Amino acid sequence: MLRNAYMTDELEAIYDQTVEFVSKEVTPNGDAWEEAGKVPREVLTKMGGLGMLSLRVPTEHGGLGMGMVASAVFSEALGSSTFAGFDVTVLVHTDMAGPHLINSGSDEQLAEYLPKMMSGELITSIGVSEPDAGSDVAGIRTSAVKDGDGWRINGRKMFITNAVYGNLTIVAARTDPENKYGISMFLVPPGTEGFSVATKLNKHGWLCSDTAELVLDDVWVPDSQLLGTPHRGFYETMKNFQNERMVLVGMGIGAAQAAIDMTNAYTQQRPAFGGHLYDLGAIRQRMAMNQAKVDAVRASMYHAAWIHDEGHDNVKEMSGVKAWGCEVVNQVMYDCVQFHGGMGYMRESAIERMYRDARILPIGGGATEVMLEEVAKRSMHDPN
Numbered sequence: 001m002l003r004n005a006y007m008t009d010e011l012e013a014i015y016d017q018t019v020e021f022v023s024k025e026v027t028p029n030g031d032a033w034e035e036a037g038k039v040p041r042e043v044l045t046k047m048g049g050l051g052m053l054s055l056r057v058p059t060e061h062g063g064l065g066m067g068m069v070a071s072a073v074f075s076e077a078l079g080s081s082t083f084a085g086f087d088v089t090v091l092v093h094t095d096m097a098g099p100h101l102i103n104s105g106s107d108e109q110l111a112e113y114l115p116k117m118m119s120g121e122l123i124t125s126i127g128v129s130e131p132d133a134g135s136d137v138a139g140i141r142t143s144a145v146k147d148g149d150g151w152r153i154n155g156r157k158m159f160i161t162n163a164v165y166g167n168l169t170i171v172a173a174r175t176d177p178e179n180k181y182g183i184s185m186f187l188v189p190p191g192t193e194g195f196s197v198a199t200k201l202n203k204h205g206w207l208c209s210d211t212a213e214l215v216l217d218d219v220w221v222p223d224s225q226l227l228g229t230p231h232r233g234f235y236e237t238m239k240n241f242q243n244e245r246m247v248l249v250g251m252g253i254g255a256a257q258a259a260i261d262m263t264n265a266y267t268q269q270r271p272a273f274g275g276h277l278y279d280l281g282a283i284r285q286r287m288a289m290n291q292a293k294v295d296a297v298r299a300s301m302y303h304a305a306w307i308h309d310e311g312h313d314n315v316k317e318m319s320g321v322k323a324w325g326c327e328v329v330n331q332v333m334y335d336c337v338q339f340h341g342g343m344g345y346m347r348e349s350a351i352e353r354m355y356r357d358a359r360i361l362p363i364g365g366g367a368t369e370v371m372l373e374e375v376a377k378r379s380m381h382d383p384n
Helices: 009-025 030-036 041-049 068-079 084-104 107-119 233-269 281-309 315-339 341-345 350-358 368-377
Strands: 124-127 143-147 150-161 168-174 183-188 195-200 211-222
Touching: 009 041, 009 068, 030 084, 041 084, 041 107, 068 084, 068 233, 068 281, 084 107, 084 124, 084 150, 084 168, 084 183, 084 233, 084 350, 124 150, 150 168, 150 183, 168 211, 168 233, 183 211, 183 233, 233 281, 233 315, 233 350, 281 315, 315 341, 315 350, 315 368, 341 350
Parallel strands: 124 168
Antiparallel strands: 143 150, 143 168, 150 211, 168 183, 195 211
């Protein structure tokens, strides 16, 4: 990894440690995990033992207390595994679900859950998306009604990663029906009466990550499992959206770089027309343009993360990176399959899997079209 203006020796060490870990523990075993449809828990606890699940946890709670740039480094390094299902299993835990507990948890909730989250003994998921509400968080229909010294939750959640084999789902539910933003967050462990996996979803890609449709049928949770302030869950969710968007870009860029590297190596060895494929200008120049695009997305991602770490709003910048960056990753994967020829279409080829895995990136974590609206709203000129 080339050093950039945002890197430090500590961040480079995290990148190198993560790349080494996935090259030894993930890439050689990922095909078996794809068949099984899950990442073995012992791999996650091994990461926990190395401190990899604690980068964003404040130092007062035993973590490294690092910022968004650290998540960019970590997600890009994970992407080098070439198994995006593994990458997202980790990143949902560390950067999509876990931050809600860190940001809003009470002292009692942090004491109960955080040590196990950092060790990998407890894996989290975030239950916001529903059959009719994805990027539109304010449109969720799952409801929670005050019931004694707790809450009664009813609804369905869709596309929830880590919910099949995980240990704790953070569920968003509407608690103030008079306010479209009146949402609260609840900690719901598996085994809670009325809380069940309706379907383990069969996905196009990310096959070694588990994704579920969840049902909450008269689920009762005590007040101690309310996360944060009642009716403020929408705003708490918004706090982490830029981080969620960024790590999807980061893992995509890590994978795109791996795809470029393997495609360049393949085309330099593949005999064609009395030489090798890479000798053809059309191939070389297209791959050079892909590298330029990946470099540009990477630089934009780190800059947007740095803006946040400096204490400034980065919604416009990160939304733009999410929109453009995930489209770039798909363009790169398309070319890499094309230049692998027939082998690129075979299931035995890594690039075929990476191509499938990349397709979700412009959809998950905020669709491209939604991200472009975020940029457009913040680019409007006020004539007054």
